[in-house]
Each structure stands twice: as C-alpha cells, then as structure tokens.
Amino acid sequence: MPEPRSGERPLLRRRAVLASAALGLSTALTATLSSCSTASGSTGGGVTLTFSWWGNDDRAARTDKAVRLFEKEHPGITVRTSNAEFGAYKQKLATQAAGGGIPDVAQLDYRQISQYAGGGALLSLGEAVEKGAIRTSEMDPGLVRTGSYRGEQYAVPMGRGITGYAYDASVYRKAGVPTPGPGWTWQDWAQANRRIAALRLTSPDGRPFTGANDGGGNEDVFEDWLRSRGGRLYADQTHLGFTEDDLAGFWTFCDTLRREGAIAQAEDSAQAKTTETSPMGRRLAAADFTWDAPFPGYPALLGDNVHFAPVPTTGGRQGAYFKPSMLLGVGAHTRHPKEAIALVDFLLNDTRAGDILGFTRSTPPNRVVAARIAKTLKGPELEIYEYAQKMEKYGLDAPPTAPPRGDVPIQIAFGRAYQRVMFGLTTPRQAARELIDEADRELRS
Numbered sequence: 001m002p003e004p005r006s007g008e009r010p011l012l013r014r015r016a017v018l019a020s021a022a023l024g025l026s027t028a029l030t031a032t033l034s035s036c037s038t039a040s041g042s043t044g045g046g047v048t049l050t051f052s053w054w055g056n057d058d059r060a061a062r063t064d065k066a067v068r069l070f071e072k073e074h075p076g077i078t079v080r081t082s083n084a085e086f087g088a089y090k091q092k093l094a095t096q097a098a099g100g101g102i103p104d105v106a107q108l109d110y111r112q113i114s115q116y117a118g119g120g121a122l123l124s125l126g127e128a129v130e131k132g133a134i135r136t137s138e139m140d141p142g143l144v145r146t147g148s149y150r151g152e153q154y155a156v157p158m159g160r161g162i163t164g165y166a167y168d169a170s171v172y173r174k175a176g177v178p179t180p181g182p183g184w185t186w187q188d189w190a191q192a193n194r195r196i197a198a199l200r201l202t203s204p205d206g207r208p209f210t211g212a213n214d215g216g217g218n219e220d221v222f223e224d225w226l227r228s229r230g231g232r233l234y235a236d237q238t239h240l241g242f243t244e245d246d247l248a249g250f251w252t253f254c255d256t257l258r259r260e261g262a263i264a265q266a267e268d269s270a271q272a273k274t275t276e277t278s279p280m281g282r283r284l285a286a287a288d289f290t291w292d293a294p295f296p297g298y299p300a301l302l303g304d305n306v307h308f309a310p311v312p313t314t315g316g317r318q319g320a321y322f323k324p325s326m327l328l329g330v331g332a333h334t335r336h337p338k339e340a341i342a343l344v345d346f347l348l349n350d351t352r353a354g355d356i357l358g359f360t361r362s363t364p365p366n367r368v369v370a371a372r373i374a375k376t377l378k379g380p381e382l383e384i385y386e387y388a389q390k391m392e393k394y395g396l397d398a399p400p401t402a403p404p405r406g407d408v409p410i411q412i413a414f415g416r417a418y419q420r421v422m423f424g425l426t427t428p429r430q431a432a433r434e435l436i437d438e439a440d441r442e443l444r445s
Contacts, residue, residue: 046076047336049343053081053107053326054089056297059360066353070346077339087273097121101333104340108155108327110146111411113402114237116329117149123330123337125344126153133338134345139365140322142398147327149402150237154329156348159293159361161325162388162396163224163311166280166298167212167287170305175199180309182318182394186225186253189312193262196286203284211262212287213279214269216254217418219411221289224311225250227397228319237404238443244432251428255421266422275301292387293325293362296380308380308387310394320391323399325362363388406442413438 053063060083067079082103084092090109096102102121116122128134129144134156136144147155165180172179175195180188193211201209215221223233232241257263264279272278275297279285283302289311290298299306311320328347330340347353354369359381364370374385417431426434 046078047339048078048080049105049334049336049340050103051079051081051105051343052089052093052103053083054086055083055107055360059083062357062360066347066356067343069350069352069356070343073346074339074342077343079343102329102331104331104334104336105343106329106331107158108329110324110327111403111407113147113155113327113329114149114405115408117152117154117402118405121332122154123332123334123340124152124154125156125330125341128341129153129156133341135349135366138349138367138369140367140398143322143324143365146324146399146402147329155327156329156344157324157326157365158328158348159325159359160322160363160365160388161291161293162322162362162391163220163320164290164292164295164384164387165287165309165311166290166295166306167309168280168302168305169307171196171199171201171286180312182310182313182391183316184310184312185316186228186312186314190253190257190262193257194260197260197262203282207284208261209283210264210279210285211257212264212285213272213289214254214258214263214266214422215289216251216258216421217269217415218289219414220291221311222247222250222414224289224319225314226319227321228312228314228317230317232400234400234404234407240436240439240443244429244436247432247435248429251418251421251432254418255428258422266419269422270419291325291362292384293359295384299380308383310387310391318391318395318397321397321399322388324365359385404443406439406445409442410439413442 051067055063063083064081067081071077071079083089093102093106097116097119102116108116125134129136136156139157140160143157143160147153147157167180169179172192175192175198177192177195196211197208199209203209219233226233226242226246231246235241254263258265264285268279268282268284275281275294278288280288280298281301288298292308295308310318313319328344330337330344334340347357349366349369351369351372354364354366354373357364358373359377363385364373377385413435417435420426421428421431
C-alpha cells in the first residue's frame with residue numbers, strides 16, 4: 001500500500017486556487033455544509049477518516065447509508081462525512097487545498113484532477129490500482145484513464161456520465177418537431193427552436209416561450225459541437241485543440257438564434273445557475289443541454305413530459321462522449337492511506353454499496369454493479385440507463401484524459417466572454433479571439 005509522503009507538499013498555484021474559489025464564491029456565501037458523523041465501529045485507538053462530496057439530499061442520504069455499512073464491515077474505522085451544493089463545495093475544497101490538505105477521501109470533478117494532482121493535493125493511486133486494492137477490472141479502461149495526470153492515476157471514476165438533451169415532448173409534438181434521435185443535426189436543432197418560437201406560447205409570467213436554453217456560454221456544449229466536427233477541446237496539456245474560426249462559428253450560430261428569438265434571451269441565460277433557475281426550469285424554454293446524472297431533476301420539476309435525447313450531430317457524426325460524472329481521490333496528506341483506499345474501493349465495487357447508491361451519480365463504473373442495479377430502475381433513472389445503452393450502440397468516443405491545470409480559469413473565461421456577446425458588448429469573432437489569447441496565456445503559465 002502507498003504510505004503517506006513525508007515533508008511538506010507543494011501547494012496549488014495561487015491562480016488555480018483563486019479560480020476555483022471564484023467559481024463557487026457567490027453560492028458559498030449563503031450555503032452551509034451539512035455534516036454527519038457516527039461513533040459506530042469506533043474503538044480506542046481506531047482510525048477516523050474524513051470524506052466529502054457534493055450533491056442533493058437524496059445523494060447525501062444514500063452516501064451516508066453506504067458509509068455506515070463500510071464502518072460496520074471495518075470495525076475500528078469511523079468516517080466523518082460532509083457534503084454541500086456544488087459551488088460551495090468547490091470553493092471549500094480549494095480553500096482546504098491551499099491550506100495544506102483536502103479530506104482523506106474527496107469527490108472530485110473531472111476538471112479538478114490536473115489542478116489538484118499537479119498541485120500536490122492528491123495521493124497517487126497507481127500502486128493501489130495495480131495491486132488490486134482498488135479494483136478496476138470491471139470498469140472501462142478509457143473511463144479509468146480520465147483520473148490520470150501525466151500518466152499517473154490520481155482518482156477513480158464514481159459514475160459514468162454522457163451529455164444529452166432534456167426536452168418537453170408535449171411542446172415538440174405541438175410544434176410538429178420529430179422526436180430527437182441519435183442522428184439529428186445542429187441544423188435540425190435550430191429549426192426545432194424556430195418552430196417552437198413560432199407557436200407564440202407564453203411563460204407563466206407572460207413572456208415569449210422559446211425553443212431552448214442558450215448553450216453558447218457552456219463549454220460542454222461547445223465541446224459536443226467541436227467533437228461532432230472532428231475537433232477536440234485540448235490538443236494536449238499545454239495547447240488548445242480548436243481555432244478562433246471554430247469558436248467564432250459556434251458563438252455566431254448561438255448568437256443568431258438568440259437574436260431571432262428562437263432560444264432564451266441574455267438576461268434569462270445569465271441567471272441560469274441551477275435547473276430551477278435555468279430558462280427551461282422557469283418555463284421560458286422547451287429544452288436544455290445537460291448531463292444524464294442531473295437529468296432526473298428536470299421531470300421532477302417540470303413533469304413526466306420531459307425526456308432525454310442525444311445532443312445534435314454534424315452530418316450524423318456524434319459529438320457526445322462519456323466521461324466520469326465525478327471521481328474519488330485520496331488526499332495527499334492523509335495519515336491513513338490504506339483505510340482511505342479501502343473506502344474508495346468499497347464505494348465503487350461492493351454490490352451492497354451499489355444497491356444503496358443506485359444511479360445517484362449516474363451509471364456506476366463497475367459493469368457488474370450497474371447491470372445489477374439496472375434491474376430495479378424505473379422512470380427517469382431507467383431512461384438515462386437505456387439512453388446510455390442506445391448511445392453505445394450508435395457509437396461514442398472515449399473521453400480524453402483529464403483537462404489541463406488551466407481548464408478551470410479557462411472555463412470561467414469562456415462563460416464570461418460569451419456573456420459579453422449575449423449583451424451586445426462585442427462580436428462573436430472578437431470574443432473568440434480574446435478567449436483564445438487568454439486561454440493560451442493560461443496554458444503556458
């Protein structure tokens with residue numbers, strides 16, 4: 001087993017820490033971490049682990065139940081858990097990393113791996129995976145690889161997510177728009193939005209109802225667009241994989257639809273921080289780009305007419321791909337690496353833990369666990385499982401390794417640049433040029 005490393009570890013770069021903190025600062029001011037702990041399994045001289053994650057109340061309750069089962073199976077180990085809303089969680093984790101150490105076990109976003117591994121905040125899990133202390137034989141190798149940084153494993157996926165499209169089927173039928181399928185195109189999407197806007201429906205507050213949220217400020221949507229054209233977001237850890245023409249073309253496409261009134265207006269898109277505050281969530285639009293893991297929140301909010309569809313293609317070439325919905329990592333400064341690794345393996349591979357956690361983090365990465373749970377699924381969870389099966393048959397590209405360390409500030413800059421386009425402060429071309437210049441500087445620093 002890996003042993004804790006001695007001596008002081010390098011802290012995260014100040015810019016990366018500040019970028020992570022800024023992303024969640026507005027929500028962190030009002031959010032409060034909820035935590036729970038138990039003395040079950042605790043003995044004199046026993047081990048206490050800390051484990052933190054983000055998520056809703058259902059995910060919190062299920063995760064806590066799985067952790068208590070782990071404690072029961074491992075007498076002498078107590079796990080103190082904490083969870084929060086995503087923005088507050090990211091800010092708190094960045095603060096902890098800058099202060100010298102993240103929790104013993106932490107849930108991580110795909111975009112955080114390079115940042116925290118490169119900054120010395122994560123323990124290498126390469127030996128644990130190689131020796132089977134963390135079992136990955138029933139996981140897709142490409143998915144496992146997403147937790148690596150410079151060829152070394154630092155985190156392991158806790159769920160497999162796929163990009164998709166939540167839409168109100170009743171509105172689509174009313175507009176005469178066919179059910180979106182794996183081969184529908186970006187032009188089909190644009191035409192669907194125009195036809196829905198032409199219905200001249202109104203939202204509950206009397207404003208015009210549009211076809212979809214504006215995805216122009218969402219880097220994930222741009223990545224789908226780019227990949228459907230044979231491109232990629234990053235060429236490697238220090239270079240972008242797209243050009244000014246690529247980004248200007250995407251932003252011009254979105255900007256034109258918004259100006260036509262086919263997709264949500266700028267002030268509504270700028271407010272979209274959650275499903276509830278998005279134009280679709282506020283009943284101002286009929287559809288939204290999203291991931292499969294949060295999709296069940298849409299029908300829960302808007303009703304059973306909301307379904308999940310593939311993202312548009314370019315001439316039939318699919319841009320959607322799978323990636324970890326989230327990962328588990330071990331803090332570099334943990335005093336109990338063996339026990340922390342045991343907790344990670346239990347949550348990922350124990351069938352009883354899988355039964356408890358279900359699809360709260362999208363499709364479990366362990367194929368055996370996923371197939372077992374799938375037999376009990378219904379409603380939106382069954383829909384996203386069947387969606388994944390359909391997309392695998394259609395063809396999905398394996399995900400790239402984790403984005404470079406500069407990705408978090410680049411993602412923030414991406415949304416900020418498109419907001420200037422939305423509000424008419426600059427052109428798509430000028431915004432694209434400025435974003436690429438800023439991204440290049442960040443990747444070189």
